[in-house]
Amino acid sequence: MEQKIIIAGFGGQGVLSLGQLIAYASIEEHKEVTWLPCYGPEMRGGTSNCSIVISDKIIASPIVDWADCVIVMNRPSLEKFSPKVKAGGILIINSSLIPDSYEKANLCVIKIKANEFAEETGSVKNANLVLLGAYVGKSGIFSLETISTVINEKFSGKPKLIPGIKEAFRIGYEIGQKY
Amino acid sequence: MEILYKKSRMLTDTPLSYCPGCTHGIVHKLLAETLEEIGAEGNVIGIAPVGCSVFAYKFFNCDMQQVAHGRAPACATGIKRCNPDKIVFAYQGDGDIASIGIAEIIHAAARGENITVIFINNAIYGMTGGQMAPTTLVGQKTTTTPYGRVVGINGNPIRLCEMIATLDGPCFVSRVSVSDPVNVRKAKKAIKKGFENQINKKGFSLIEVLSTCPTNWHMNPVQSLDYVKNEMTKIFPLGVFKDCQEGN
Amino acid sequence: MKQLMKGNEAIAEAAVRGGCRAFFGYPITPQNEIPEYMSFRMSEVGGVFLQAESEIAAINMVYGAAGSGARAMTSSSSPGISLKQEGISYICGADLPCVIVNMVRGGPGLGGILPAQSDYFQAVKGGGHGDYHMLVYGPSTVQEAVNIMYDAFDKADKYRLPVMLLGDGMLGQIMEAVELPEMKDVNSFPKKKWATDGSGIGADRRVINSLFIDPDSLEKQNHSLFSKYELLKRNETQYEEYMTEDAEYILVAYGTVARVCRSAVDILRERGIKAGLFRPVTLFPYPTNRLYQIADKEELKYFLSVELSMGQMVEDLKLAVNGKKKVKFFGKVGGNVMSPEEIVDNLVSKIEEN
Numbered sequence: 001m002e003q004k005i006i007i008a009g010f011g012g013q014g015v016l017s018l019g020q021l022i023a024y025a026s027i028e029e030h031k032e033v034t035w036l037p038c039y040g041p042e043m044r045g046g047t048s049n050c051s052i053v054i055s056d057k058i059i060a061s062p063i064v065d066w067a068d069c070v071i072v073m074n075r076p077s078l079e080k081f082s083p084k085v086k087a088g089g090i091l092i093i094n095s096s097l098i099p100d101s102y103e104k105a106n107l108c109v110i111k112i113k114a115n116e117f118a119e120e121t122g123s124v125k126n127a128n129l130v131l132l133g134a135y136v137g138k139s140g141i142f143s144l145e146t147i148s149t150v151i152n153e154k155f156s157g158k159p160k161l162i163p164g165i166k167e168a169f170r171i172g173y174e175i176g177q178k179y
Numbered sequence: 180m181e182i183l184y185k186k187s188r189m190l191t192d193t194p195l196s197y198c199p200g201c202t203h204g205i206v207h208k209l210l211a212e213t214l215e216e217i218g219a220e221g222n223v224i225g226i227a228p229v230g231c232s233v234f235a236y237k238f239f240n241c242d243m244q245q246v247a248h249g250r251a252p253a254c255a256t257g258i259k260r261c262n263p264d265k266i267v268f269a270y271q272g273d274g275d276i277a278s279i280g281i282a283e284i285i286h287a288a289a290r291g292e293n294i295t296v297i298f299i300n301n302a303i304y305g306m307t308g309g310q311m312a313p314t315t316l317v318g319q320k321t322t323t324t325p326y327g328r329v330v331g332i333n334g335n336p337i338r339l340c341e342m343i344a345t346l347d348g349p350c351f352v353s354r355v356s357v358s359d360p361v362n363v364r365k366a367k368k369a370i371k372k373g374f375e376n377q378i379n380k381k382g383f384s385l386i387e388v389l390s391t392c393p394t395n396w397h398m399n400p401v402q403s404l405d406y407v408k409n410e411m412t413k414i415f416p417l418g419v420f421k422d423c424q425e426g427n
Numbered sequence: 428m429k430q431l432m433k434g435n436e437a438i439a440e441a442a443v444r445g446g447c448r449a450f451f452g453y454p455i456t457p458q459n460e461i462p463e464y465m466s467f468r469m470s471e472v473g474g475v476f477l478q479a480e481s482e483i484a485a486i487n488m489v490y491g492a493a494g495s496g497a498r499a500m501t502s503s504s505s506p507g508i509s510l511k512q513e514g515i516s517y518i519c520g521a522d523l524p525c526v527i528v529n530m531v532r533g534g535p536g537l538g539g540i541l542p543a544q545s546d547y548f549q550a551v552k553g554g555g556h557g558d559y560h561m562l563v564y565g566p567s568t569v570q571e572a573v574n575i576m577y578d579a580f581d582k583a584d585k586y587r588l589p590v591m592l593l594g595d596g597m598l599g600q601i602m603e604a605v606e607l608p609e610m611k612d613v614n615s616f617p618k619k620k621w622a623t624d625g626s627g628i629g630a631d632r633r634v635i636n637s638l639f640i641d642p643d644s645l646e647k648q649n650h651s652l653f654s655k656y657e658l659l660k661r662n663e664t665q666y667e668e669y670m671t672e673d674a675e676y677i678l679v680a681y682g683t684v685a686r687v688c689r690s691a692v693d694i695l696r697e698r699g700i701k702a703g704l705f706r707p708v709t710l711f712p713y714p715t716n717r718l719y720q721i722a723d724k725e726e727l728k729y730f731l732s733v734e735l736s737m738g739q740m741v742e743d744l745k746l747a748v749n750g751k752k753k754v755k756f757f758g759k760v761g762g763n764v765m766s767p768e769e770i771v772d773n774l775v776s777k778i779e780e781n
Contacts, residue, residue: 020431020602027431027604035431035602039457039540060689062601065766224495224625236634242623244494244635247517250487253479257491257499258623260475261449265495265625283487286480 001031001056003141004064008049008081009073009094014128018071019050021132024150025142026054034062047076054141069139071131073097073114092134094127110134110179117171123161126168133172138179187211188220193237200393200400203231203299205357207238209367210297214241214266217374223266224258226251228280230272231305249280252287255294266377268295274304277313277339284343284385291348291382295373298339301390302411309395313337316414321395336414340387344420350376351384352421358389358407362417369419381423389415429604434569435460437605438528438592439468441576442500444610447526448474449499451488453481453507456540457596458530461502482507486514486527493523494635496622498580498613502528504596505546506537508554515589516555519652520637522621524583526576527561528592530599533735533762541762542595544682547739550593551711558649560656561589562663563711565681569603571708577608582663584617586655593710595735597683597764656712665708666717670696674703675726676774679718679744680733681707683764688733690767695774701726702774710740718747729753731774736760 005022009015019035026033037050051064069090072078075098085091087106096115103109112134114127136142147169155162189211197203214223219241227235229248236243246254251269259267276284276298287294303321304310310323314336318327328336344352351373355366366388373384389411391403398406419425432440439461442450450469452462462478469476475492479485485501492499503511508529518525529550533543550563562582566572572594579590620633627633639645670692671677680688685706695702705721707714721727729752732741741756748754757773759765765773 023431023602027429033431033602033604036597037600039596039600059603059686060693061687061767062597062683063687063764063766065768221628222625224623226491233638236636240628240632242625242627242633244491244623245521245638246490247487247513250483250490250514253484253487254491254494256477256484257449257451257488257493257497258495260477260488261492261497261499262495262625282480283484286484 001054003054003069003139004067005052005054005069005071005135006049006064006067006081006084007052007071008047008077011046011048013048013073014125015048015073016050018128018132019052021150021154022052022054024154025146028146028150029142031056032059034059036062047074049077049081069135071135073127073131078102090135090138092131094131096127108138108179110138110176112172112175114172118168121167121171122164126165129165129168130172133169133174134176137173137176144173187215189214189240191238191240195238196234197231198394200391200403201231202301202357202388202390205363206297206299206366206388206390207235209363209370210268210270211239213367213371213374216371217266217378219266219374223268224262226254226258226267226269228269228271228275229306230275232270232272232299233306235270249275249278250283251275251280252283252292252294252296255296256287256290256292259292259294263293266295266374268297268374270297271299272305273298273300273302273312273314277337284339285346288343288383288385289346289348291350293377293380293382295377296383296385297370298385298387299390300387300415301392302336303392303395305392305395314415316410338415340385340420343385348383349385349421350382350423351419353385353419354387354389354415354417356389356407356412356417358404387415389417429606431602432569432605433460433600433602434572434594435530435599436464437569437573437607438576438594439464440607441573442526442579443468443472443474444608445577446498446580446611446613446616447500448472448613449489449492449497450474450476451479451485451492451499451501453479453485453503455504455507457532457599458502458504458528460599461528482510483514486511486518489525490514490518490521490523493518493525494521494623496619496624498584498616500526500528502530504530504532505534505543508546508549512549512555515561516553516557516559517637518589519559519561520557520648521635522587523589523635524580524587525589526579526583526592527589528594531593531595533760539762540596542597542683542735542764543760543762544595544684544735545737545739545760546593547710547734547736550591551713551743559652560711561591562586562659562709563591563593564708565593565710566598566708567682567685567706569598569601570605572598573605573607584619586659588655593682595682596762601683660712663709664712664714664716666714667706667708669704669706671703671705671721673701673726675701675728676778677703677705677721677727677730678733678770678774679705679707679730679740681710681740684733684735687765687767688770691770691774694767694771700775700778705730713743713747715743715747718744719749719751722748722751727752729755731755731757731777733765733770734758735764
């Protein structure tokens with residue numbers, strides 16, 4: 001098993017923390033994982049992205065050329081990273097910010113109005129959790145128990161936020177499962 | 180026979196390497212006597228700079244570190260932070276402290292590092308053969324200002340004490356001279372105060388000592404002392420610029 | 428238990444557990460997590476943390492602290508390490524132990540902030556003025572960096588010299604699962620009789636010094652330094668080999684680039700090309716003897732040095748191989764990191780050229 005993921009969007013959308021949640025979930029399931037952020041000048045106000053590699057074996061290169069899944073949260077990221085999805089891979093698009101239609105052969109394209117769903121859960125900040133849900137729902141990579149444990153641990157300092165976060169994940173998860 | 184006077188125990192037996200008429204020796208003596216009087220023996224770390232006093236590590240009878248040009252206050256900071264109960268002093272010349280190392284002294288002072296810094300100002304680079312120092316007087320001839328220091332070309336001398344005294348960090352900032360016995364006694368008092376402050380954890384003390392360089396000034400020792408008294412003190416007035424114990 | 432940690436933070440924690448009790452630094456990307464981490468961690472363990480006014484001051488604070496017996500370190504990235512070179516030279520000249528981290532970024536000048544290996548020469552050949560070396564490691568994973576950092580202060584104390592961890596922006600920023608070792612007991616470290624702790628007087632007083640004005644003493648000091656480096660070569664040389672046994676082409680790479688090369692070797696093997704990877708772990712001492720040995724293998728056609736530079740380590744590789752086999756080079760610079768596929772393509776095109 002090896003999964004390579006790229007997540008990209010604007011700074012402040014929770015791109016890096018979404019990647020970290022995936023990394024924590026991987027550790028929880030005793031997998032090897034690397035999380036590599038772009039730390040270029042773009043992190044100061046512009047776009048942000050990170051690459052995650054999950055594997056049963058020791059991970060050699062943490063650099064992702066071809067991804068099994070790309071999650072994009074804004075249009076520049078769609079343009080930059082959608083060509084990096086492998087044939088047969090998953091492309092998850094936050095259609096709240098990228099309303100354009102996007103079709104590509106050999107790809108599973110999931111369009112999801114993450115911002116609107118997130119607002120329903122109490123905060124637009126949960127948009128990344130909706131997208132995480134869609135990824136887990138589609139790929140089945142982590143058990144729901146794992147995700148619940150990781151959310152409880154990582155947000156233990158802000159217990160009031162946890163129900164909204166879990167709800168955002170659930171919405172995304174159910175949509176992901178349908179694809 | 181009764182012993183009336185002897186060399187301080189805080190000086191080694193190594194003969195000083197300074198030129199005849201140079202006042203480094205007097206300051207070494209005052210510093211050593213002070214260390215002895217405050218009971219620092221076996222509890223003190225000194226720092227030798229780059230310059231004429233580079234060999235100071237041979238002269239003081241205590242643990243010593245010799246450090247890169249201008250960096251004595253940084254080195255002293257490293258030592259003191261790791262050994263807060265030891266007495267730490269830095270001994271620096273004008274080029275070392277007011278030119279290449281001006282950032283280090285300002286920041287050590289601003290942090291209020293609990294160290295004592297002795298600054299020998301003889302307005303010239305002695306060790307390298309008499310070049311212009313940051314404290315060289317306007318009009319003063321050196322090997323790199325052969326026509327005398329010209330403001331439009333070489334800028335003005337730096338008054339370090341006055342600069343340091345503007346900071347909130349330092350506790351005691353004073354300029355003294357060793358040009359005559361009265362001033363030597365005052366200098367010793369200031370040096371002692373600098374160390375007492377350290378013992379009492381009052382923070383940073385800087386004592387600037389106006390000194391001579393007969394060799395590179397091309398004067399005899401008496402003329403040199405007169406030069407300090409008559410010329411240097413005009414630009415570098417003696418006095419206390421900051422004293423946290425007196426509320427200024 | 429394994430935990431997910433960013434390279435910079437894991438390195439800082441490993442330093443603390445390895446006995447570091449004094450940290451002096453100055454901000455520069457991409458290593459800021461190290462001083463940030465140390466700023467609270469040092470106070471937790473009763474150590475000293477200070478943000479210095481410059482890299483120059485920071486390294487001289489390390490000089491003072493190390494000279495007085497503390498386990499002291501600093502970290503920076505390329506332009507900052509350049510500023511520290513004077514201090515490093517003095518530290519080496521005065522036989523002081525300390526640890527220095529360089530999370531290398533592209534240069535020259537202000538360069539960029541992305542990963543590079545262009546400070547290799549500076550790290551392994553001395554860097555400042557005078558004849559000296561440091562013990563230099565080029566870890567390729569966060570776990571390896573942790574393991575190296577954990578023992579770095581022991582090595583520094585043993586040989587009385589600086590240990591440099593030469594990483595790059597990628598190693599500093601990457602998050603991986605790491606197993607952290609136990610906290611070392613700071614009271615168990617050997618006493619440093621040479622350190623200026625303030626108690627010296629008379630014949631017992633200690634002097635930390637790099638000035639040897641008499642030529643014979645300076646010559647003696649240089650020889651003494653180099654006898655330590657001979658010991659390093661004998662005792663501390665480390666490397667790792669991956670599928671070199673029957674390799675016709677051996678990639679040579681260190682640090683994070685070696686990870687990319689490992690993936691490239693897997694791809695090449697899948698395509699039926701007998702490739703292997705030789706990874707120096709210590710960059711000084713360089714694993715010269717082993718490479719000289721490997722060069723004798725009949726089936727080996729050539730070495731390919733893969734670096735994030737215009738070709739620096741390749742010179743040590745050539746010296747090691749000493750003309751026995753061809754040595755080729757593939758590098759990327761500016762902060763761009765080659766992908767496994769690019770390495771594969773580069774090697775394949777070189778094979779086809781012949």
